[in-house]
Amino acid sequence: xxxLTPTTGAAPGAAPTARKAPARRHPxxxxxxxxxxxxxxxxxxxxxxxGLLAPLLSGHDPTAQSGLGLAAPGTxxxxxxxxxxxxxxxxxxLYGIRTDLGVIALAVPLGALLGCLFALLAAAHxxxxxxxxxxxxxxxxxxxxxxALAVTAVLGPGRLPVILVIALAEIPVFGRQLRGGILVQRExxxxxxxxxxGTSRSRALVRHILPNAADxxxxxxxxxxxxxxxxxGAMSFLGVGVRPPEPTLGSVLNQSMPYLADAPQFAAGPLLxxxxxxxxxxxxxxxxxxxxxx
Amino acid sequence: xxxxxxxxxxxxxxxxxxxxxxxxTGVGALLLGSVLTGCRSAVSASSYRAExxxxxxxxxxxxxxxNSDFTPSLLFSQSSQPLQNRLLFNTLTRFDDAxxxxxxxxxxxxxxxxxxSITLRLRNDVTYHDGRRFTADDVIxxxxxxxxxxxxxxxxxxxxxxxxxxxxxxxELVLKLAHPVTNLFDLFEFMIIPDRHTVAQAVTGKTLNGTxxxxxxxWSPGSSLSLTRNDRYFxxxxxxxxxxxxxxxxxxxxxxxxxxxxxxxxxxxxPGKSIRTVRDNPDLxxxxxxxxxxxxxxxxNTTIAPFDDKTVRQALAWSVDRERxxxxxxxxxxxxxxxxxxxxxxxxxxxxxxxxxxDPAKARRxxxxxxxxxxxxxxxxxxxxxxxxxxxxxxxxxxxxxxxxTLQPTDPATAQKKLISQDMPALWTMDxxxxxxxxxxxAVSAYPFNEAKNTSKYRSEHYTKVVRxxxxxxxxxxxxxHALEQRVSDVLLDEAFIIDLVVQGSVQVASSKLRGATLNxxxxxxxxxxxxx
Numbered sequence: 001x002x003x004l005t006p007t008t009g010a011a012p013g014a015a016p017t018a019r020k021a022p023a024r025r026h027p028x029x030x031x032x033x034x035x036x037x038x039x040x041x042x043x044x045x046x047x048x049x050x051g052l053l054a055p056l057l058s059g060h061d062p063t064a065q066s067g068l069g070l071a072a073p074g075t076x077x078x079x080x081x082x083x084x085x086x087x088x089x090x091x092x093x094l095y096g097i098r099t100d101l102g103v104i105a106l107a108v109p110l111g112a113l114l115g116c117l118f119a120l121l122a123a124a125h126x127x128x129x130x131x132x133x134x135x136x137x138x139x140x141x142x143x144x145x146x147x148a149l150a151v152t153a154v155l156g157p158g159r160l161p162v163i164l165v166i167a168l169a170e171i172p173v174f175g176r177q178l179r180g181g182i183l184v185q186r187e188x189x190x191x192x193x194x195x196x197x198g199t200s201r202s203r204a205l206v207r208h209i210l211p212n213a214a215d216x217x218x219x220x221x222x223x224x225x226x227x228x229x230x231x232x233g234a235m236s237f238l239g240v241g242v243r244p245p246e247p248t249l250g251s252v253l254n255q256s257m258p259y260l261a262d263a264p265q266f267a268a269g270p271l272l273x274x275x276x277x278x279x280x281x282x283x284x285x286x287x288x289x290x291x292x293x294x
Numbered sequence: 295x296x297x298x299x300x301x302x303x304x305x306x307x308x309x310x311x312x313x314x315x316x317x318x319t320g321v322g323a324l325l326l327g328s329v330l331t332g333c334r335s336a337v338s339a340s341s342y343r344a345e346x347x348x349x350x351x352x353x354x355x356x357x358x359x360x361n362s363d364f365t366p367s368l369l370f371s372q373s374s375q376p377l378q379n380r381l382l383f384n385t386l387t388r389f390d391d392a393x394x395x396x397x398x399x400x401x402x403x404x405x406x407x408x409x410x411s412i413t414l415r416l417r418n419d420v421t422y423h424d425g426r427r428f429t430a431d432d433v434i435x436x437x438x439x440x441x442x443x444x445x446x447x448x449x450x451x452x453x454x455x456x457x458x459x460x461x462x463x464x465x466e467l468v469l470k471l472a473h474p475v476t477n478l479f480d481l482f483e484f485m486i487i488p489d490r491h492t493v494a495q496a497v498t499g500k501t502l503n504g505t506x507x508x509x510x511x512x513w514s515p516g517s518s519l520s521l522t523r524n525d526r527y528f529x530x531x532x533x534x535x536x537x538x539x540x541x542x543x544x545x546x547x548x549x550x551x552x553x554x555x556x557x558x559x560x561x562x563x564x565p566g567k568s569i570r571t572v573r574d575n576p577d578l579x580x581x582x583x584x585x586x587x588x589x590x591x592x593x594x595n596t597t598i599a600p601f602d603d604k605t606v607r608q609a610l611a612w613s614v615d616r617e618r619x620x621x622x623x624x625x626x627x628x629x630x631x632x633x634x635x636x637x638x639x640x641x642x643x644x645x646x647x648x649x650x651x652x653d654p655a656k657a658r659r660x661x662x663x664x665x666x667x668x669x670x671x672x673x674x675x676x677x678x679x680x681x682x683x684x685x686x687x688x689x690x691x692x693x694x695x696x697x698x699x700t701l702q703p704t705d706p707a708t709a710q711k712k713l714i715s716q717d718m719p720a721l722w723t724m725d726x727x728x729x730x731x732x733x734x735x736x737a738v739s740a741y742p743f744n745e746a747k748n749t750s751k752y753r754s755e756h757y758t759k760v761v762r763x764x765x766x767x768x769x770x771x772x773x774x775x776h777a778l779e780q781r782v783s784d785v786l787l788d789e790a791f792i793i794d795l796v797v798q799g800s801v802q803v804a805s806s807k808l809r810g811a812t813l814n815x816x817x818x819x820x821x822x823x824x825x826x827x
Contacts, residue, residue, distance in 0.1 A: 065690045069622045084567065085622050085687055157677070157703045239677035243701050245686050254679060257547050258568040 028218065031291035040283025047277045051097035060088035062095040063245040073265050080269055083255055093269035096247040104228035107163040111170025112221060118171060119178035123205065136172035144169050144231050152240040159242050162235055166228045177220050181213030215292045222285035226278045233274055249274050354826035355537040356808060359549045359558035363542045364519045366499035370445040380818030381521055381538060383486035383504035386414065387479055389815050391638060393731065395479040399428065399487060409474030416465040420528045422489050423509040430467040434459045435490035446714065448728060448739040452481045473766045476775065477732035484816050507533040507822050517542055534825035553578060559805040565680050566625030572803050582627065583800040583813055584638045588725040590684055592793040593742055596752045598720045600666055607790035609660035613695035614688055615652040620796045623683040628798040633783055634729040634736060636797045641733035641779040649787045657695035669697045674722040677703035685723050713741050713749050730815050733779040734765035742792050750791035757785050
């Protein structure tokens with residue numbers, strides 16, 4: 001039998017070598033190794049590290065005021081200068097990043113988790129599906145900022161309302177995404193085969209359908225983080241976000257508005273941080289999307 | 295050279311994708327600062343040159359930029375946007391800068407020797423916008439209208455002191471007072487004379503029938519109030535302007551842009567911090583008024599421990615650095631003052647102004663003597679950038695003295711409601727008016743100071759006594775009157791239930807083409823003599 005099955009590519013008489021095909025790298029890792037993914041990751045890492053290392057990178061308390069008022073970059077040991085109340089701008093931007101990251105890192109996964117739970121509920125029964133879809137419609141009927149104003153009108157401004165608004169806004173996004181994935185996957189042959197083989201509905205969902213429907217969620221997670229950065233910034237900009245004097249990128253940007261012409265460095269810090277964060281997350285999402293679709 | 299205002303800078307992609315959209319968003323954020331920064335030079339470069347003033351001329355429309363809409367339901371109180379009041383209506387008299395009354399609808403007046411009545415002689419050539427003649431009955435109605443509690447007019451106490459009316463023909467009227475009051479002409483400056491037949495429609499904004507130089511053309515809620523020239527106006531040849539439009543522009547930056555681009559010719563609502571961005575513009579003229587119509591203060595709820603203790607309140611008064619707040623939060627436009635009075639007020643003294651200065655060490659000593667080393671309290675403030683900056687400065691100063699404050703940003707409507715209903719937390723910062731007229735008016739009219747019912751819930755027989763004496767004393771401007779007013783100041787400063795920070799003036803930013811715009815003491819805009827060159 002062995003004579004009838006020659007080893008492909010092996011010289012006759014040579015000892016057969018067990019050459020394995022190179023293991024395909026996990027698509028997420030592969031995505032992050034593309035130029036697009038690397039650039040995105042670098043930008044996100046830069047901003048995240050800036051926020052995490054804020055106490056080391058700036059020796060100033062972001063809430064400590066002084067008589068300096070609005071000061072130019074380099075004044076009295078303030079690399080970016082100070083804001084109108086004499087607070088160090090670099091530390092406010094760095095601590096602002098930290099605040100923003102803290103909010104979105106909690107809010108987006110929370111929204112994603114709740115959205116996925118709703119999707120699973122919807123997949124369980126057609127009646128539940130209809131009910132969940134109407135709930136999603138209801139939430140999606142409110143644009144993000146309107147939702148933010150409605151929630152803060154009830155709860156008042158603060159960190160918790162911001163987290164709630166972002167999580168609430170993300171629930172239907174993740175819910176619809178996962179529900180669509182489940183509907184597609186459960187009609188596939190491998191699922192049908194598993195069901196015919198006696199696998200229960202719930203086991204098929206957890207063991208077979210969910211892992212195959214989850215890929216788009218990873219891309220969505222990266223995209224939702226960018227939306228959350230915008231939403232948090234917009235809420236702080238409108239004065240309904242995290243309470244002052246705790247800095248956020250949106251609130252620092254809001255304070256800089258009267259000084260755009262005379263002191264552009266005031267706005268430059270938060271603008272660059274938001275831009276780099278959003279751009280980085282978008283590039284990561286794009287790289288993941290491309291790799292998963294291959 | 296390409297015109298920077300018309301140069302395309304973000305061409306849409308023929309095939310927009312999510313990626314390009316996200317990239318465009320990122321690039322857009324980067325460009326935002328530079329575009330906004332560039333607006334100034336762009337507008338300045340294309341703006342007009344100021345022409346020589348060859349005297350008043352007829353015609354033209356003035357656009358006034360306002361940051362909040364006209365609220366008809368608050369037409370008779372000082373809580374709303376008041377600029378339109380003197381455009382649509384008239385008052386009985388008007389003050390000059392020295393608080394001396396001058397004729398308007400009242401041509402002359404005679405006070406009784408005992409101060410318990412005043413005889414008004416009224417103009418007989420005035421008609422309302424609908425053609426009806428103005429008579430003494432309209433003045434009687436206006437007074438009774440202000441006495442109505444549902445209008446929440448701050449000068450209601452003064453209006454309520456008028457207990458009798460004696461008509462002597464259509465254009466002479468005797469007002470009888472329950473007791474003498476020193477601020478009757480404040481009422482005459484404040485009280486617009488509406489058409490008694492359409493007042494129900496006036497408070498809904500449907501009809502605004504007055505005797506003023508302009509008549510209502512259209513009110514578009516949230517957008518604009520359009521007024522057109524009143525051809526029946528009693529002043530011959532006035533107004534010069536054909537029309538006035540009050541345009542609602544809530545965002546300060548957009549409001550300033552409308553002034554710089556010439557879309558608006560006048561505004562009183564450019565924040566102090568932003569004045570320097572228009573000060574050097576040759577096409578705009580900045581004028582300051584010492585109306586003191588918006589003094590910033592720190593309010594204290596005296597029913598919440600430990601702020602029921604005067605020593606603690608005084609410690610707060612010593613904690614705040616008023617000069618820094620003036621400079622950093624208000625752009626230097628105003629007067630750092632521990633007392634509510636502007637320099638033009640009869641009650642103003644330098645000793646009152648500097649009664650409390652910045653002394654955190656003294657504040658800590660006082661707190662310690664009252665048995666406190668660390669305190670915590672909420673502080674309500676409006677969620678506008680200017681109010682937030684003041685609140686943050688106060689928060690920081692109080693923290694240095696050992697009072698840890700949590701800020702409560704609040705929308706203006708809710709804050710106003712809480713102010714009126716005395717539902718404020720332990721501390722709050724807002725602005726108050728009514729210090730720019732007769733001193734007694736502040737203590738009998740303004741919500742934070744009203745001796746009968748104030749937001750701090752401060753009650754004291756002594757306060758009531760000194761306020762009543764200052765309010766009812768005959769002989770305004772006399773040494774005795776000044777002494778009585780000083781006693782009011784003494785109580786306010788000693789009890790510190792309202793801790794004044796900065797007395798703000800009104801700042802007018804106008805096109806250099808506009809001449810003759812003035813304000814009365816209650817911020818009613820007067821464009822009788824205004825014209826465009």
